[in-house]
Amino acid sequence: MRDKEAADVFGQVTEAASAGGVTEIEAILSSETQALTRFANNTIHQNVSERTMHLSVRPVIEGRTARAGTNRLDRDAIRRVVDEAIAIARLTEPDSELPPLAEPAGYAQPVRQFEDTAAASPEERARAVTEAIHAVESQGQTAAGIYSTGESFYALMNSRGVAASHRETLARFSITAMAADSSGWAKASACHHTAFQPLQLAQTAARKAAASRDPRELAPGRYTVVLEPAAVLDLVGQMFGDFSATAIRDGRSFLNDRIGQKLFGDNITIHDDALDPQQSGPPFDGEGVPRRRLTLVERGVVREIAYCRQAAAHAGVEPTGHGFPLPNEVGEAPMNIVIAGANSTVDEMIASTERGILVTRFWYIREVDPYEKIFTGMTRDGTFLIEAGKVTAGVRNFRFNQSLIEMLSNVEALSAAVRASGEEVFDLVAPAMKVRAFNFTETTRF
Amino acid sequence: MNDLALQALDAVTRRGVSYADVRAIETRGREIATKNGKVGHVSGSESMGLGIRVLAHGCWGFAATDDLTREGIEAAAGLAYRIALASVAARKHPVTLAPEEAHRATWVSPYRSDPFSISIDQQVALLLSVDAELRRQEGVSLAEASMHFERQRQVFASTLGSLVDQTRVTSGAGFSALSYKDGEIQRRSYPNSFGGQYQLKGYELVEELRLLENAPRIAEEAVALHSADQCPEGEFDLILDSSQLGLQIHESIGHPIELDRVLGSEANYAGMSFLTLDQLRRLQYGSEMVNVVCDARQEHGPGLGTFAFDDEGVPARSTDIIRNGQFVGYMTSRETAAQVGETKSNGCMRADGWGRIPLIRMTNVSLEPGRQSLDEVMGAEHAIYMETNRSWSIDDKRYNFQFGCEIGWEMRNGQRVRMLKNPSYSGISTEFWNACAAIAGPEHWTLWGVPNCGKGQPEQVMGTGHGASPARFRKIKVGSAYAG
Numbered sequence: 001m002r003d004k005e006a007a008d009v010f011g012q013v014t015e016a017a018s019a020g021g022v023t024e025i026e027a028i029l030s031s032e033t034q035a036l037t038r039f040a041n042n043t044i045h046q047n048v049s050e051r052t053m054h055l056s057v058r059p060v061i062e063g064r065t066a067r068a069g070t071n072r073l074d075r076d077a078i079r080r081v082v083d084e085a086i087a088i089a090r091l092t093e094p095d096s097e098l099p100p101l102a103e104p105a106g107y108a109q110p111v112r113q114f115e116d117t118a119a120a121s122p123e124e125r126a127r128a129v130t131e132a133i134h135a136v137e138s139q140g141q142t143a144a145g146i147y148s149t150g151e152s153f154y155a156l157m158n159s160r161g162v163a164a165s166h167r168e169t170l171a172r173f174s175i176t177a178m179a180a181d182s183s184g185w186a187k188a189s190a191c192h193h194t195a196f197q198p199l200q201l202a203q204t205a206a207r208k209a210a211a212s213r214d215p216r217e218l219a220p221g222r223y224t225v226v227l228e229p230a231a232v233l234d235l236v237g238q239m240f241g242d243f244s245a246t247a248i249r250d251g252r253s254f255l256n257d258r259i260g261q262k263l264f265g266d267n268i269t270i271h272d273d274a275l276d277p278q279q280s281g282p283p284f285d286g287e288g289v290p291r292r293r294l295t296l297v298e299r300g301v302v303r304e305i306a307y308c309r310q311a312a313a314h315a316g317v318e319p320t321g322h323g324f325p326l327p328n329e330v331g332e333a334p335m336n337i338v339i340a341g342a343n344s345t346v347d348e349m350i351a352s353t354e355r356g357i358l359v360t361r362f363w364y365i366r367e368v369d370p371y372e373k374i375f376t377g378m379t380r381d382g383t384f385l386i387e388a389g390k391v392t393a394g395v396r397n398f399r400f401n402q403s404l405i406e407m408l409s410n411v412e413a414l415s416a417a418v419r420a421s422g423e424e425v426f427d428l429v430a431p432a433m434k435v436r437a438f439n440f441t442e443t444t445r446f
Numbered sequence: 447m448n449d450l451a452l453q454a455l456d457a458v459t460r461r462g463v464s465y466a467d468v469r470a471i472e473t474r475g476r477e478i479a480t481k482n483g484k485v486g487h488v489s490g491s492e493s494m495g496l497g498i499r500v501l502a503h504g505c506w507g508f509a510a511t512d513d514l515t516r517e518g519i520e521a522a523a524g525l526a527y528r529i530a531l532a533s534v535a536a537r538k539h540p541v542t543l544a545p546e547e548a549h550r551a552t553w554v555s556p557y558r559s560d561p562f563s564i565s566i567d568q569q570v571a572l573l574l575s576v577d578a579e580l581r582r583q584e585g586v587s588l589a590e591a592s593m594h595f596e597r598q599r600q601v602f603a604s605t606l607g608s609l610v611d612q613t614r615v616t617s618g619a620g621f622s623a624l625s626y627k628d629g630e631i632q633r634r635s636y637p638n639s640f641g642g643q644y645q646l647k648g649y650e651l652v653e654e655l656r657l658l659e660n661a662p663r664i665a666e667e668a669v670a671l672h673s674a675d676q677c678p679e680g681e682f683d684l685i686l687d688s689s690q691l692g693l694q695i696h697e698s699i700g701h702p703i704e705l706d707r708v709l710g711s712e713a714n715y716a717g718m719s720f721l722t723l724d725q726l727r728r729l730q731y732g733s734e735m736v737n738v739v740c741d742a743r744q745e746h747g748p749g750l751g752t753f754a755f756d757d758e759g760v761p762a763r764s765t766d767i768i769r770n771g772q773f774v775g776y777m778t779s780r781e782t783a784a785q786v787g788e789t790k791s792n793g794c795m796r797a798d799g800w801g802r803i804p805l806i807r808m809t810n811v812s813l814e815p816g817r818q819s820l821d822e823v824m825g826a827e828h829a830i831y832m833e834t835n836r837s838w839s840i841d842d843k844r845y846n847f848q849f850g851c852e853i854g855w856e857m858r859n860g861q862r863v864r865m866l867k868n869p870s871y872s873g874i875s876t877e878f879w880n881a882c883a884a885i886a887g888p889e890h891w892t893l894w895g896v897p898n899c900g901k902g903q904p905e906q907v908m909g910t911g912h913g914a915s916p917a918r919f920r921k922i923k924v925g926s927a928y929a930g
Contacts, residue, residue, distance in 0.1 A: 035529075038903055040711045043538040047529045048508040050801040050904070051522075052495070066488040071495065071512045084490050091567040092485045093574070122532035130536045144713035146903045174903075176714040185714075222930065250482075251587030251626030329479055329486040329590065363717075366837040368850055368927045369868065370631040376848050376927060378841045380717075399839075399846055399872070401927050423715060439930045442872060444846035445720070 001031035001053065001153040003165050009073060010157040013057055016082035017159070024060040024101055025082070026158040028286070028325060029053075033118075034150035037125040042133050042143050044126060057085045058326060060101055063094035065327055098326075099309040102288035104161040108275055110283055112191040113151070117169035120149035120193055128173075132202035136177045139206045145175035149193055156288045166282035172421065173198045176381055177205035181446065182215060182394050184208025185361055185381035187230065189421040191280050208360060208382035212394025216385060217443055220398060224356035224412075225438040226349045226386065229420035229430045231359045236339065237425030238365060239373055239404050243272075243296050243304075244322075245311035246331025254373045254405070255302060264300040264408035267342065271295055272306070272322070272334035278419040278429045279336045286325035294320060294334060300409075308332035341417035341431030349413050349434040351389040357398070357438070358384040358391055365424050373404040377424075378444065398440035410436045447472060448611065450496060450514060451603040457523035458500050459605055463530075465501040465543065467604035467758060470494075471800040476562060479592040480573040483581065486590075488566065495800040498526040504540025505533035510801040544783035544791050546760055548607035553754035555614045556744070557648030561595035564649050569593055573621075576657050580623045583665035585672075591621035592641060593652060594897075600757075608759040616750060616909065617651040618644035618897060621661065623668040632671035632867065634664045634852055638689045639835050644895030644909060646748040667853055670865060677854050677869035679925030683829035683883070684871055685918045690851055691813065692894035692912035693835050698875035699731075699738055700811040700910065702844040703767055703775070704794075704901075705782040707806075716901050717842025720875070721773065723786065729773040732879030735816055738768040740777050742793060742809035747893040749911020751796075751809030758804055760793035767811065771880070779806050798906035805902050810893065812913030816885025823884045823918050825860035830924055832869045837927075840875075848872035850927055870927035881922060886915035 006029050017025040031053040038046040055078065056069035068085035070077050125147045136143035148171065155165035171193035177184045186204040188196035227235070239254070247253035274283050274291035284290050287309055294304045307315065308323030308331045322332040350358060360382030368374040379397045386392070415432040451470040458466045472494045479486040495512035496519070507530025511522040573591040580589035595617050602610040620642015622635040637643045637655055645651050686694065702719040706712060721729070732738075739746075742753055742762035753762055758780055765775045777794035778786075795804035816823075824831065832851035840847040854869030855862040893913040900907055 034904065036904055037533075038714075039536060040713055041538070041709070042536075044505065044533040044536040045711055046508070046803060046903075047506060047533045048510070048803055048904075049525055049529060050510045052510075052512055052801060056489075056491075066490075068489060069491040071493045077492075081492070088488055088490055088566055091565065092488050092570060095484050097484075122529045123535075126532040126535040133536055142710065142713075144710060146714060148904070174714055178710075178713060183713075250624070252624055252631060254631075256626055257629065327485070327487050327489075329481045363842055364839040366839045366850075368837050368870065370633075371626075371629055374927070376837065376839045376850075378839065378846065380842050397841060399841070399848060401848075401929065441926050441929055442846060442848075444841045444843075445874070446841075446843060446845070 006155040006165060009055060009078065012075060012078045013082055014159055016079040017059060020083060020086045022059045022061060022086055024159055026058045026101055028056045029155045030153060032150060032152040034148060035122065036146055036148035037129050038146045039129050039133060040144035042137050044129060047122065055081065057082050059086050059089050061089050063096060063098050064089045064092050065098055066092055067327065097310050097314065099313060101158045101160045102162050105290050107164050107290050108283040110275055112168040112280055114169050114192045117149055117171055117193040118151040125149065128198045132175055132198045135199055135202040136206045139210060141206055141209050142178045143175060146172065147198060148172045154282055158288060162288040164284045164288055168280060170280060173201055175202050175205045177209040179209045179213050182209050182212040183381045184212065187421045189427050190419065212382055212384060215394040215396045217396045220440045220442050222437040222439055224353055224436050226346060226353065226356060226358045227433045227435060228346065228360055229418050229432050230361045230422045232430045232433050233420040233428050234362045234365055234422035234424035235375060236404065237337065237428055238375055240337055241333045243306055244331055244333050245305055245307045245315060252370065254371050259302055262301045263405055264297060265411050266299050267411055267414060268297055268300050268408050269340040270297040271338045272336050273338050274336040276336065276338050276429060281336060285321045285323045287323040289319050289321040289323060291321035296334060306332040306334050335426065337428035339417055339430045342414040344413040344415050346415060346432045349432065350386050350391060353386045353389060356386040357395065358386055361422060368401060374401055375404065376401045396446060397444050399442040400439055401441045402439045407435055407438065412436055447599065447601040451601040454496055454498050454519045454523060455603045457520050458498050458526055461527045463500045463502045465605055467499050467602065468496055469757060469797065469800055470496040470601045471598060473596060473598045476595045478566065478569050478573060480577045481590050482588060483577055485570055497800045498522055499803060500526045500530050501541055502527055502530040503534050505530045505537055506541060507533065508803045541781055542784045543780040544788060546606060546780060549755060549759055549761065550609050551754060552611040555646050557615045559649035561617050561649040562597065576621050576661050579658060579661035580621065580665045583669055585625050585627060585669035586623045586665050587626045588624035594618040602755065602759055604759050606759065610755045610759060612754055614646060614753065615648055616644060617647050617649060618642055618895065619652045619655055619657065621657060623665040625668045625672065627672050630672055632668055634668040635834055636660045636664045638894060639852065641897060644750055644897045646750060646752045671853060671867045674865040674867040677866040677925050679929050681921045682924045683826045683918060683920055684922040684924060685824060685829050685831040685857065685916060687833040688892045688914040688916050689894050690832060690835050691914040691917055693838055694849065695811055695813055695912045695914060696896055696910060697838060697840045698844060698847055698878065699767065700808040703777050704806045705776040705778045708776065709782060709785060715903050720843045720845050725773055727772065727774055730771050730880065731768045731773040731876055732771045733882045734771045735885055736768050736771050736879055736882050737814040738811065739814065740765045740767050740809055740811045746810050747913065749810035749893045750895040750897065750909030751911040756793040756795045757797045758795040760791045763793045765792045777806050782806065796908055798908055802906045805906060807901065807908045808910040810911030810913065815888035815891045815915045818884045818886055820886045820890055820916060821860060823886045823916050824857060826857065826918060827859060829857045829918065830869065831855045831857050845874050847875060848927060868928060871922050871924045872926050873923055878919060878922065881919040882917060883920045884918040890915040
């Protein structure tokens with residue numbers, strides 16, 4: 001999909017809308033090609049490719065709106081989806097707070113599309129996977145994981161002249177190495193597939209699996225933890241949906257009555273920055289507003305939150321460019337999180353720990369308490385005991401129940417921030433953290 | 447649709463494959479939501495495409511496309527075949543499949559009222575009435591209500607000669623009331639959390655749920671939770687309502703019995719299972735009253751896991767999973783059945799639309815009703831009763847779990863003596879099911895729908911069904927979510 005094709009489709013959308021007596025209309029057009037090579041038991045067992053397109057349209061008719069979508073882009077299908085959106089919109093109640101369609105704006109053009117990543121072949125992925133499997137298998141272990149490459153296009157256009165588009169490639173490699181009673185894991189993602197080395201990730205996973213063999217069972221309790229960036233990402237990343245003006249207005253955010261307060265430690269500063277070089281995604285939001293850089297947390301104090309256009313109008317401020325496509329109930333959320341790091345390293349954090357736990361990743365994280373921001377979850381695939389400044393053994397996995405407010409007040413050291421990739425939330429830029437008094441409440445059987 | 451599926455099958459068969467199947471799918475959806483007296487999300491959607499799965503040189507390849515021109519289908523067929531060939535580079539053993547017959551059938555799931563024939567303004571009006579009823583209660587900060595409808599027609603064709611045309615209509619509806627007060631957020635949902643109840647039904651489901659009648663009670667409970675006592679920490683007899691028990695089944699029985707997970711296919715993401723092959727017919731999974739089936743047949747009920755054929759053309763079956771407490775069966779595919787020496791798949795392969803490959807997924811994994819009356823289940827001398835899930839988490843081998851619920855009550859001799867907020871419980875899967883002491887009878891059995899089960903890479907979202915009656919468990923660890 002190219003800009004010109006998108007413009008052609010939008011021309012058909014406006015034509016169909018005019019025929020229906022509607023002049024205010026928005027279209028979101030996306031296309032994606034994704035291929036994924038999946039392996040387990042040291043062999044490729046699933047190997048897939050998917051090509052998709054999607055068009056959704058949203059008319060605005062006297063304070064009413066609705067959205068209809070289709071993956072058919074022939075003339076009849078486009079007319080049908082526009083007619084359906086108009087028919088649905090006319091049946092809904094008018095909303096006095098519904099904003100008009102967005103006005104045109106200037107958009108940054110981050111370069112996040114790379115031809116060689118878009119063109120990566122099944123044979124290339126199979127070669128990299130075979131090499132990674134060999135690295136694990138040669139250690140007497142079993143490998144499982146994925147290598148995916150893909151390309152996406154996203155455009156938002158409206159009858160007031162907004163024509164924003166973004167093109168991006170993305171590659172991911174993830175690997176789990178399994179030994180008899182232990183496992184290790186590593187993962188990376190980037191817009192350019194050469195930004196990470198699958199073989200190195202495989203070696204890291206294998207090393208962790210070997211080092212955590214014969215795991216010891218420790219009593220649950222409060223421990224100093226060293227959290228690798230993926231563990232920080234998957235846990236801390238859970239809270240950013242609350243940095244939302246709509247969530248606060250709804251009473252569902254933990255930031256209710258807390259804006260401007262010092263919630264976290266002095267060493268916690270967090271931005272939302274769509275243009276950070278380690279980030280991915282479009283530089284505009286689901287309403288067509290350019291994404292503005294936000295200082296969400298500055299030295300532990302909650303400073304800024306995201307505003308969609310409706311929330312901004314309600315609060316009398318400018319929208320920040322974090323809105324989701326209308327109509328929706330959620331409003332907005334920061335999606336390009338950058339947690340500022342510092343100058344420590346994981347090795348230094350370990351060396352400075354008398355007794356603690358090194359965590360590679362967390363798993364199945366769910367919210368226990370929405371206001372105290374208590375989350376539960378498990379450690380997984382590489383959990384280690386630290387004694388006298390050294391990793392001395394693998395340990396059986398723990399369940400935690402931990403307040404993020406408390407955790408981010410107990411951070412003793414941070415590494416440099418890196419693009420981190422986990423399984424529970426979207427990728428973000430995060431450092432490793434050393435945290436005191438992390439609350440492990442149970443252990444499991446492995 | 448038939449022509450498209452057969453055209454794609456022909457395009458890939460010509461390349462020389464040992465097996466291939468095609469799923470051509472057309473989906474129509476509608477979603478309506480209201481929030482605090484206003485219409486929120488209103489949308490309609492349609493999608494059409496096909497997925498081609500091939501087995502060539504002992505390896506799988508899969509390609510999906512929404513370009514349904516002759517050229518587009520040809521390209522997808524070529525890509526599926528090329529991907530299979532690329533997989534040979536890391537082949538250990540050629541894939542073999544358990545045998546299956548050719549099937550020719552057309553099936554439409556039963557429904558009384560087509561949800562797409564009901565006008566949107568009528569559906570919006572019901573949700574706004576519920577919304578108004580919720581906000582009538584002082585202290586409700588956020589009222590949300592929603593409906594979801596989907597009709598999906600799938601034509602499956604395979605080189606075995608199967609041609610199966612299935613249409614499934616699913617509906618879902620529910621609401622919630624959230625109350626924020628003095629640094630505490632409490633929520634109550636009806637009839638279940640995370641969107642309500644979902645079944646393989648038409649609009650009659652929405653009418654059966656009696657949304658409006660239940661709104662005042664739910665709103666009142668959401669606000670009352672602020673002044674309730676905190677759930678105590680310790681060992682208690684635990685009584686679960688059927689919706690929470692449905693999710694308990696999903697997490698601590700449904701996922702561990704997926705044979706692909708047991709054999710390592712999901713090790714990198716969803717994880718593995720404590721139910722290793724040596725446990726079959728040996729492990730005492732639960733107490734003797736625990737009987738669990740995996741049943742996709744229409745006679746099991748209108749579940750999100752009900753169909754006539756799975757997504758590799760195997761007829762819907764009922765399989766015993768736990769019989770008198772003993773672990774006796776897995777969910778299988780043709781490939782995994784062959785791997786463990788079974789002669790047939792029991793038909794649990796399901797895909798999230800045309801763009802994704804089938805994986806072993808739960809169909810309807812249900813706890814059979816017990817013999818106790820509801821009074822007997824509730825009638826322990828001292829117990830804690832919990833309703834409606836709030837949080838859920840389990841380790842990657844499915845041993846250690848922790849659930850939170852929206853509301854609880856301390857019970858003495860069958861009577862509610864006080865409301866409890868923030869209730870939670872935790873344990874080890876087999877210890878929990880072996881502590882099962884009472885299960886209510888069939889008149890209290892509900893087939894719940896879980897619409898958002900995630901699995902696979904790229905991730906697939908699937909609807910699953912879980913039938914359960916309220917049940918009681920002895921000496922369960924309660925309250926650890928807030929411990930420490």
